[in-house]
Amino acid sequence: MPKTLNLTLSPKQAASTEGWLAIAVRTLGVRREQVALARVVKRSVDARHQTPKVLLTVEIFLDGDEKPQEVHFDYPDVNGKTEVVIVGGGPAGLFAALRMIELGLRPIILERGRNVVDRRRDITQIHRGVKVDGESNYAFGEGGAGTFSDGKLFTRSKKRGDYNRALQTLVFHGASPEILYEAHPHIGTDRLPKIIEQVRHTIIRAGGQILFERKVTDIEIRGGKAVGVWCGEDLIEGAAVVLATGHSADDIYEMLHRKGVLLEAKPWAMGVRVEHPQELIDRIQYHSSDMREWLPTAAYTLTSQVNGRGVYSFCMCPGGVIVPAMTSFEECVVNGMSASARSSRWANAGIVTEVRPEDFAHLHEEWGVLAGLKFRQQVERHAASLVGGGGTAPAQRLADFVARRRSFDLPRTSYLPKAVVGSGDEWLPEFIAESLRGGFKSFGHKMKGFVTNQAQIIGVESRTSTPVRIPRDRDTLCHPTVDNLYPTGEGAGYAGGIISAALDGTRVAESIAEKLKN
Ligand SMILES: Cc1cc2nc3c(=O)[nH]c(=O)nc-3n(C[C@H](O)[C@H](O)[C@H](O)COP(=O)(O)OP(=O)(O)OC[C@H]3O[C@@H](n4cnc5c(N)ncnc54)[C@H](O)[C@@H]3O)c2cc1C
Numbered sequence: 001m002p003k004t005l006n007l008t009l010s011p012k013q014a015a016s017t018e019g020w021l022a023i024a025v026r027t028l029g030v031r032r033e034q035v036a037l038a039r040v041v042k043r044s045v046d047a048r049h050q051t052p053k054v055l056l057t058v059e060i061f062l063d064g065d066e067k068p069q070e071v072h073f074d075y076p077d078v079n080g081k082t083e084v085v086i087v088g089g090g091p092a093g094l095f096a097a098l099r100m101i102e103l104g105l106r107p108i109i110l111e112r113g114r115n116v117v118d119r120r121r122d123i124t125q126i127h128r129g130v131k132v133d134g135e136s137n138y139a140f141g142e143g144g145a146g147t148f149s150d151g152k153l154f155t156r157s158k159k160r161g162d163y164n165r166a167l168q169t170l171v172f173h174g175a176s177p178e179i180l181y182e183a184h185p186h187i188g189t190d191r192l193p194k195i196i197e198q199v200r201h202t203i204i205r206a207g208g209q210i211l212f213e214r215k216v217t218d219i220e221i222r223g224g225k226a227v228g229v230w231c232g233e234d235l236i237e238g239a240a241v242v243l244a245t246g247h248s249a250d251d252i253y254e255m256l257h258r259k260g261v262l263l264e265a266k267p268w269a270m271g272v273r274v275e276h277p278q279e280l281i282d283r284i285q286y287h288s289s290d291m292r293e294w295l296p297t298a299a300y301t302l303t304s305q306v307n308g309r310g311v312y313s314f315c316m317c318p319g320g321v322i323v324p325a326m327t328s329f330e331e332c333v334v335n336g337m338s339a340s341a342r343s344s345r346w347a348n349a350g351i352v353t354e355v356r357p358e359d360f361a362h363l364h365e366e367w368g369v370l371a372g373l374k375f376r377q378q379v380e381r382h383a384a385s386l387v388g389g390g391g392t393a394p395a396q397r398l399a400d401f402v403a404r405r406r407s408f409d410l411p412r413t414s415y416l417p418k419a420v421v422g423s424g425d426e427w428l429p430e431f432i433a434e435s436l437r438g439g440f441k442s443f444g445h446k447m448k449g450f451v452t453n454q455a456q457i458i459g460v461e462s463r464t465s466t467p468v469r470i471p472r473d474r475d476t477l478c479h480p481t482v483d484n485l486y487p488t489g490e491g492a493g494y495a496g497g498i499i500s501a502a503l504d505g506t507r508v509a510e511s512i513a514e515k516l517k518n
Helices: 011-015 017-028 091-102 116-127 160-172 192-205 250-258 278-286 357-387 398-402 430-446 498-517
Strands: 003-009 035-046 053-062 083-087 106-110 209-211 218-222 225-231 234-237 241-243 268-277 303-306 309-317 320-324 334-338 346-355 392-397 418-421 456-461 485-487
Touching: 003 011, 003 017, 011 017, 011 053, 017 035, 017 053, 083 091, 083 225, 083 234, 091 106, 091 160, 091 192, 091 498, 116 192, 116 320, 160 498, 192 209, 218 250, 225 241, 241 498, 250 357, 268 278, 268 309, 268 334, 268 357, 268 430, 278 346, 303 430, 309 334, 309 430, 320 346, 334 346, 334 456, 346 357, 346 430, 346 456, 357 392, 357 456, 392 398, 398 430, 398 456, 485 498
Parallel strands: 083 106, 083 241, 106 209, 241 485, 392 418
Antiparallel strands: 003 053, 035 053, 218 225, 225 234, 268 346, 268 456, 303 309, 309 346, 320 334, 392 456
């Protein structure tokens, strides 16, 4: 049995294996030569003190202790096995496919976008303000919205075992083993595409299929059962249909609504991205910028209540960039990402507030359950129209926004193609602008120096999750009125983020395997 130690260390002590191992060996009263293996199993930073501390949990294996087993995944040959159609190759769809293979089913993934290599070229065109390919962009394409992202791997899932297995699956496909013990693991946009490619190789090697540039336009329902999907003129049949289409596939919700498939409205959140100089966030969080030599790029999580409405930071990207995440140049949608080193000079985060069905009551009569979707589209299109589209985003200095002052210019930004000065009160609905203003004031009390004109808000952070849920039975995970139809992931309303979508896809695969067994 290894010895487990909890160590509270200075950032410098924790930064090198020799540094913490010397302390661990002394604490245990053993000699360095007796140590056969030493590994970190958990690492977090406690920055509440004037000098931040690093909390390490380490395992020390001495000579004679049994070593930990390497985690291995077995993906058997599924050629000729029962076929299941998966619509969407994001984390939910890919993890559903991997689990199906383990359980002896043959997944066929239909993905509207391109593979990661071609997709990168399409994304460059967006950054240059040239064009958005409606099928290949930050939201659509191999790996889904998670591929060109920060790759933060948080989840609120209570099932630790499932979470660890999802992380191990990523390590098996090339992610750094560090993600297994970091308190806030992340992969980075420079490494994610390679991992996604490896997942594709696993699926194809086992006999599964991934077809790109295959946009699903309809579902074939016979006798109350989903039996396949249409990609234009082609029908692709399967024993079950998994819908893993993410939160940007408005056409999928519209198609389901037209067919009379039951949908539900749900609350979600919208707001802006805020961008600060990273050095300022380091100084606020670590009480000095010198600590950066030993500590990770500083992050923050902020929450507040303003007039009964939650306002919170979302998807914070330390050392990252703000990206144009729209699926058309008629929309303005921003998000954030970072590379593995998190070394850009900026820190950004979504600052968003709850949006509830009563906020767009005027749209219910015309649009019914799709009213939230229409509201989101209207806000995104209004912002784009104010700045002329083309990927340009409206922006305002943060302290000016909070004080209701006009900004005359903007600080430098990571955002491409371009940010232009405007007023948050013009591009945001009033209730959102007011909630954000109250939230920022409260964040300024929690983090002294946060509300500054060195920072700016950029709009619009609108796709935090989906305004529509595709319902399913709690136990079988199947749609309640269309048999064999399995909605999953963020677009269906059951996940928010890469790992929770992956876990949800895994669960759906298990439910399908269970059903098809009987
Ligand atoms: C820039 C950015 C940064 C992000 N950073 C993080 C982060 O750091 N950590 C985190 O946890 N989350 C992050 N997210 C959110 C995360 O990416 C999503 O929560 C996650 O990808 C949802 O997974 P999903 O599989 O449910 O859907 P998606 O990833 O959206 O995948 C859906 C897939 O379905 C495909 N599709 C849609 N319609 C059709 C159709 N009709 N036919 C065929 N295919 C279709 C799409 O092309 C897409 O590939 C980020 C998102 C963005 C955009």
